[in-house]
Amino acid sequence: MDAVQPPIILEPNAQAEACVIWLHGLGADGHDFENIVPELGLPENHSVRFVFPTARKMPVTVNLGSEMTAWYDIRSLNLIHDVDWEGIDQSVTVVHDLIESQIFSGIESDKIVLAGFSQGGVVILNAGLTFEKPLAGMMALSTYFPDPEARKGKYMQPKSCPVFMAHGMDDPVCPFFVAEQSRQALTELGFQPQWHTYPMQHQVCLDEIKDMAAFVRQCLNIQ
Numbered sequence: 001m002d003a004v005q006p007p008i009i010l011e012p013n014a015q016a017e018a019c020v021i022w023l024h025g026l027g028a029d030g031h032d033f034e035n036i037v038p039e040l041g042l043p044e045n046h047s048v049r050f051v052f053p054t055a056r057k058m059p060v061t062v063n064l065g066s067e068m069t070a071w072y073d074i075r076s077l078n079l080i081h082d083v084d085w086e087g088i089d090q091s092v093t094v095v096h097d098l099i100e101s102q103i104f105s106g107i108e109s110d111k112i113v114l115a116g117f118s119q120g121g122v123v124i125l126n127a128g129l130t131f132e133k134p135l136a137g138m139m140a141l142s143t144y145f146p147d148p149e150a151r152k153g154k155y156m157q158p159k160s161c162p163v164f165m166a167h168g169m170d171d172p173v174c175p176f177f178v179a180e181q182s183r184q185a186l187t188e189l190g191f192q193p194q195w196h197t198y199p200m201q202h203q204v205c206l207d208e209i210k211d212m213a214a215f216v217r218q219c220l221n222i223q
Contacts, residue, residue: 005030007053007098010037016049018111018136018220019102021095023053023120025142027068030054033117036204040213046222049107051098055091055119071119079178083146088126095127099135109133113219115212117141118174118202125163129155129189137162137219139212140193142202144174145182148189159190164215166208168200 008030024032030052037050055069062074072087095114102112113136116124121143128138135157143165163186167179176197186193194215198205216222 005054007051008034009052010034010050012047012049014045014047016105016107017047018113019049019051019107020113020115020216021051021053021098021102021124023071023095023114023116023123024055024069025118025120026060026070026074028117029069033115036209036212039209040216042213042217042222048216048220048222049102051102053094053098058087071123074119079144079174080146080181083150085150088123088146091123092127092130095123096131099127099131103133110136111220113137113139113216115139115141116143117204118143122146125186126151128161129157132156134158135161137164137215139164139166139215140182141166141204141208141212142168142171142174142179143182144178145185148185152189155189159192161191162215162219163191163193164196164212165193166196166198166211168202168205169197170200171202173202 022033055071057067058070059065059067060070071091073084076082114124114128121140125140125145128135165183169176183193183195196211198208
């Protein structure tokens with residue numbers, strides 16, 4: 001595994017009072033969602049810091065062992081049950097450290113939103129649910145929630161934490177039915193995911209960005 005690169009950090013014009021930590025998907029990097037920030041339509045004087053970490057490069061089994069940026073290994077197409085928990089846990093620790101760093105900088109935990117696309121979504125769901133201080137919210141984009149029974153005793157996040165789930169109905173990478181199972185799993189844990197679907201594949205669309213913008217504003221109480 002390569003060393004961790006420093007995250008890309010976008011500072012607001014005002015003093016940072018809130019933060020969004022946003023994880024990319026397999027093979028991407030911290031720049032992947034950087035350009036979406038202006039599209040969120042936040043006020044010019046907003047106080048939200050955006051943090052975009054980059055995963056290490058590692059061999060990925062389903063890609064014939066090719067090395068690429070990855071938050072964990074994908075061993076097979078059985079996304080829910082054939083899970084690299086060791087790799088996920090390592091990335092969860094990275095996210096927990098990023099959260100604690102923001103808290104140390106003066107931002108309250110309930111002003112921190114976690115966001116992640118695909119692999120990044122898996123990590124932020126597990127990082128958020130195992131973080132004991134209340135968070136502002138979690139955005140899980142084109143992703144899934146593997147084997148919740150394996151981790152049930154470790155979930156400490158208050159059930160009141162808002163969860164945004166978005167998925168493409170034609171997603172060939174993370175099938176739609178897997179996302180639906182994941183939504184049900186979170187519901188059974190006591191959360192109330194906001195469920196959004198779009199006529200797209202494994203990607204992000206304009207309507208989704210508008211919905212994400214509304215969610216971030218709601219979570220961070222931005223007018």
